[in-house]
Amino acid sequence: MYISNLACVACGKKLLPGLNYNCPDCGGILTVEYHYERIDKDKLRRDLERPIESIWQYKALLPIENETNIVSLREGATPLLELGNLGEEYGFESVMVKDETRNPTGSFKDRPTCVGISKAIELGVETVTIASSGNAAAAVAGYSAKAGIKSFVFVPESTPLGKVCQALTYGARIIKVKGNYSNSFKLALEATKKYNWVNLTSTFLNPYTLEGDKTVAYELYYQLNGEVPDYVVVPIGAGPLLHGILKGYRELEALGFIRKTPAMVGVQAERCSPIVQAYESNSQTVKSSEIGSTIASGIADPLIGYEQDGTLTLKAICESKGIAVSVSEEEIADAVHELGSKEGLYAEPTGATCWAGYKKLLKENRITGDDSAVLMLTGHGLKQPLAGSAQDEEIPVVVPNLSALEEQIDL
């Protein structure tokens, strides 16, 4: 309700809030600014301190001007669950998981997408697009269905249709594009420009979607009774979620609700870790990198063509006195199984990297068991199951009587 303008993070140029992607002058990333001084702080405090219903509880700090444009499936309001069993095992006191699998389409992407689609409606646009076969595609398709608008999802020709079942059921038009992901990305972008669609590709491209990510900070304010965790641990590809959460905390600080912001930890898969590589070499700019095959497909982003996104995320990590860390394939798979078998949390590999990264930093004494932390479990295990046929041989088969059972199983 209080949006004032878009601003380029590189050159500072200000724009009226319209259908903008990168800065028209320098190509930099655009961010949303608000008339913070006009916000009714007492009202905002009440909204921050009452039980969470959805991200729209914080609409004072979201970029929609008229609330009739809001398209909602009751996103956000996700549980914050203590890792009690793992805490006993590994010796930490206060580590919580923000369980983003509980969002409408099964991942945190519902936060940015919901805001992006609502803003598309507000701007009078009735077609949206994305180049993705993952969680963001499902979110865009789902919210488009609810909004009653068209969605075009561009995917590489090689994408197995099983990956886009969810988007298909939501009625998205899937288009396979010959060649690799970059071709899909570019074609979506060209179509966006020519047809005046709204592009919701989940990098830092669309400035409005980023505003959805920051609602995590507001929810944590309520769920932690105003306390700020020492660390927030986030799986990162380009990193809009990490950047968004920090933005949310910075707004709360600027508005006088909190006195510090958390250290932001970004986790990448070793096989695709351009941001971690820059962090470890003390570089201030991120270079795109070749993509290796990783089970953490949701963060396997080489950043080709939008390296500046990685640089902005690196800056957020460093300014917050955070850490960038990468984890191996084995560590990721172990994390999936530990979250499942010790805490009853079913994460897709990408989501489980938050635990893999935290555990690694704990083992290396870069974080201590006394530090409080919130781990972002970004996506549902049902999206990309790990267990399966490999274990088939280990499953016992018995005839239906107890003596056969006792022979085979250690009861």
Added chain:
Amino acid sequence: MYISNLACVACGKKLLPGLNYNCPDCGGILTVEYHYERIDKDKLRRDLERPIESIWQYKALLPIENETNIVSLREGATPLLELGNLGEEYGFESVMVKDETRNPTGSFKDRPTCVGISKAIELGVETVTIASSGNAAAAVAGYSAKAGIKSFVFVPESTPLGKVCQALTYGARIIKVKGNYSNSFKLALEATKKYNWVNLTSTFLNPYTLEGDKTVAYELYYQLNGEVPDYVVVPIGAGPLLHGILKGYRELEALGFIRKTPAMVGVQAERCSPIVQAYESNSQTVKSSEIGSTIASGIADPLIGYEQDGTLTLKAICESKGIAVSVSEEEIADAVHELGSKEGLYAEPTGATCWAGYKKLLKENRITGDDSAVLMLTGHGLKQPLAGSAQDEEIPVVVPNLSALEEQIDL
């Protein structure tokens, strides 16, 4: 906190709340009773009228005596979403979906399982079991992991491991049993008796699990501001969810919070519809039936060996002046696609039967568009995707330029 005893619904025998399944005298179904007169009604009213955090908000009416035994992943508190787009299309005013896909393991089964596991802990039992390869198995495995207890999941030998990936990741011990489902069911039951396990098979077997189902009624009380919907539409196999919701409403009525209860609608797949068959032939008892192949696998229950469960559900439907209705395979598949493409709701086929059944009754004028209804969307589409390879041929493939796109796609 106010549990008094178990009571047999057939012969009325009362038992202290222990590790009981069927009535020791007559084999009838056991139900939980409370000291309703001792309940602090002002406190309960406050709990009923505040935003929902989890089902444990209603612990006064749940069968756990000591709350340290509660095992929770923040289950329940699921959204109630209006079917606005479908309402415009089909001409109804107030039909809402209770989106149970948002539970921790992705289905409503988390409600009964959470209560069942907590009661197992309270009874000092550290091993639980279930004969299932579906949503209930995932729920039992997930809550067992959180509780730190063992779970044994019995499945027919032919079960593809892909179906139990989720339970495997939660660390359940899967045991394949030669022969059909009845063999798995019987072996789980024998093991339960011999080893004093807690059996959580999701029929009417375990009296405590049923108490979890009833929390839907309490949540609806808050979400509908004390109004009672005319109809609650529930996919039913044996039907504990339908029975549980009615029990919850009856308790609210007995305690003076509401003045009527909803008509309960049970939906089955035509290919496996023993309860609907009894309803349509005006029989008061349900007979087990041969099971046909249906995509609604979660309610494909022939009731062999526990026909009395179906009879109890039929009784609940009739006493509430409700309806039992069956839907075809085509109607179920259509319902999945309509919920997805019109409302952004991703349901597994079983869950989508609530919409298929409602729509059928609306078309046949057995329910009118003025009647209010709540449809129970019981399980997540990610559990059993419908869209897929069949549509592969229809997906356009383009080279990465706009003219190719325009040639192939109606933009």
